[in-house]
Amino acid sequence: MSSLSLRRSSRLVSSAVNTTTKGAQASYTRADLDGTLRPRKRARVDNRATSSIAYADPEDVADSLSPLTSSGEELSPVLRKKSRQRKTAEPLEPKPEEFSPRATSLWKIGPHVSSAGGVENTIVNAASVGATAFALFLKSQRQWAAPDLKPESVAAFKERMKSFGYSPAHILPHGNYLVNLGNPDDEKRKKSYQCFIDDLKRCELLGLHLYNFHPGSTVGQTTPEASLALIADCINRAHQETENVVIVLENMAGAGNILGARFSELGSVIRLVKEKSRVGVCLDTCHLFVAGYDIRTKEGWDATLAEFEREIGLEYLRGMHLNDSKAPLGSKKDRHANIGLGELKLSTFAHILSDPRTQDLPLILETPAFDAPGTNWRTGGMDVWRSEVAVLHRLAGGSSATQGRGETAGLDTGTEDYLATWTRELADRVGAASKMRSAKGSKLDDKGKSVKKRRKGEVTKEVGEDESEEHRCSDDEAKI
Numbered sequence: 001m002s003s004l005s006l007r008r009s010s011r012l013v014s015s016a017v018n019t020t021t022k023g024a025q026a027s028y029t030r031a032d033l034d035g036t037l038r039p040r041k042r043a044r045v046d047n048r049a050t051s052s053i054a055y056a057d058p059e060d061v062a063d064s065l066s067p068l069t070s071s072g073e074e075l076s077p078v079l080r081k082k083s084r085q086r087k088t089a090e091p092l093e094p095k096p097e098e099f100s101p102r103a104t105s106l107w108k109i110g111p112h113v114s115s116a117g118g119v120e121n122t123i124v125n126a127a128s129v130g131a132t133a134f135a136l137f138l139k140s141q142r143q144w145a146a147p148d149l150k151p152e153s154v155a156a157f158k159e160r161m162k163s164f165g166y167s168p169a170h171i172l173p174h175g176n177y178l179v180n181l182g183n184p185d186d187e188k189r190k191k192s193y194q195c196f197i198d199d200l201k202r203c204e205l206l207g208l209h210l211y212n213f214h215p216g217s218t219v220g221q222t223t224p225e226a227s228l229a230l231i232a233d234c235i236n237r238a239h240q241e242t243e244n245v246v247i248v249l250e251n252m253a254g255a256g257n258i259l260g261a262r263f264s265e266l267g268s269v270i271r272l273v274k275e276k277s278r279v280g281v282c283l284d285t286c287h288l289f290v291a292g293y294d295i296r297t298k299e300g301w302d303a304t305l306a307e308f309e310r311e312i313g314l315e316y317l318r319g320m321h322l323n324d325s326k327a328p329l330g331s332k333k334d335r336h337a338n339i340g341l342g343e344l345k346l347s348t349f350a351h352i353l354s355d356p357r358t359q360d361l362p363l364i365l366e367t368p369a370f371d372a373p374g375t376n377w378r379t380g381g382m383d384v385w386r387s388e389v390a391v392l393h394r395l396a397g398g399s400s401a402t403q404g405r406g407e408t409a410g411l412d413t414g415t416e417d418y419l420a421t422w423t424r425e426l427a428d429r430v431g432a433a434s435k436m437r438s439a440k441g442s443k444l445d446d447k448g449k450s451v452k453k454r455r456k457g458e459v460t461k462e463v464g465e466d467e468s469e470e471h472r473c474s475d476d477e478a479k480i
């Protein structure tokens with residue numbers, strides 16, 4: 001029995017409940033538009049009752065599920081007994097061949113996926129949306145301390161990296177939001193540094209080579225120059241305490257006392273770093289734009305990279321965050337929009353993804369997913385990311401979906417038609433996901449349990465929770 005489909009009893013009514021039933025095996029179905037495989041919802045919907053939905057406790061769900069064979073027939077009593085025993089067993093290892101082949105583009109694209117349930121799940125989350133690159137948090141992004149990574153999670157992560165064929169060169173872990181290496185207060189900076197080093201060691205434990213973080217803030221207590229020197233000092237110390245991880249500074253939107261919105265600031269940190277081969281920069285398209293770099297035209301993009309070359313050096317470009325922007329040029333407001341649906345529009349990503357200088361870098365989406373927090377490959381969802389990844393791969397000209405149909409890099413003919421069609425495709429997908437979320441998503445927590453309402457600023461408890469909430473970097477958060 002390779003997989004079980006699970007049928008919901010009549011008192012359970014929604015396919016959207018994110019059950020965490022142990023032992024249940026997700027099965028796959030072909031997705032509609034882009035031909036990717038994704039996990040089928042493990043519970044079937046009783047459409048007659050969806051209007052009076054009450055989200056059930058996952059344990060209740062588990063108890064009331066009745067096992068079916070893959071052909072949909074009820075299991076014999078003997079098999080039924082066996083499947084009960086399986087409830088306590090580990091879920092079967094997902095097989096890479098059950099996922100759609102990924103694009104073979106030279107541009108590596110994918111979202112910041114959830115680590116809920118274990119860091120090894122990031123790999124299947126990424127594969128299930130067709131990602132050729134991805135980002136993750138190594139521990140809860142809003143807490144100072146976290147339990148160590150479990151040895152079995154580390155082993156599973158490494159195993160899946162191999163079996164799913166991902167390269168560490170295309171994985172860009174994201175640092176903790178609380179860390180501020182530029183804080184002039186010694187005690188507070190020390191606390192940040194401990195958290196930072198802990199993350200770097202997690203990278204090395206997982207065999208990852210890149211680590212992206214927000215440079216920091218003066219907190220209004222010192223000059224930018226002094227703060228930037230403190231950041232460089234922390235990086236130098238961190239290099240001595242670790243083996244090979246490359247520390248990647250992110251460009252920021254530039255609100256308040258936040259450092260790193262201008263290339264000159266990032267360049268001045270890098271000039272103070274001793275081990276130059278282990279430092280780099282990640283460019284966030286939304287942050288670039290709201291910081292005043294107008295990348296909407298090819299000329300503007302080229303001028304931006306020319307300044308990058310002057311102030312930093314293109315050899316330091318180690319990754320990008322591909323986000324559209326809800327806020328206008330120069331506004332310093334960090335509000336990520338879905339690809340093609342913000343101020344940047346799809347045309348911006350078309351020229352970025354036909355520029356050879358962005359090849360072979362992790363190009364990460366931090367766009368709103370509209371799914372319940374912690375949504376992952378087991379629970380389905382992530383449709384918006386799946387569409388964004390597919391469209392961006394088409395722009396990069398390497399998607400199997402576009403090969404042989406004349407839709408190659410550069411989009412020579414009818415470019416605007418393609419961009420308009422694909423923008424509509426994205427808008428439709430976002431519209432559907434957003435509708436679904438307002439109908440029920442906000443009432444679910446990451447375990448699928450019914451909650452009254454998620455309180456703003458609520459402290460998160462584990463890695464993965466809160467990750468699919470709208471991504472806002474820390475520009476708006478108090479730096480301590």
Ligand SMILES: [Zn+2]
Binds near residue numbers: 286334
């Ligand atoms: Zn941001």
Ligand SMILES: [Zn+2]
Binds near residue numbers: 174214250473
């Ligand atoms: Zn960031």
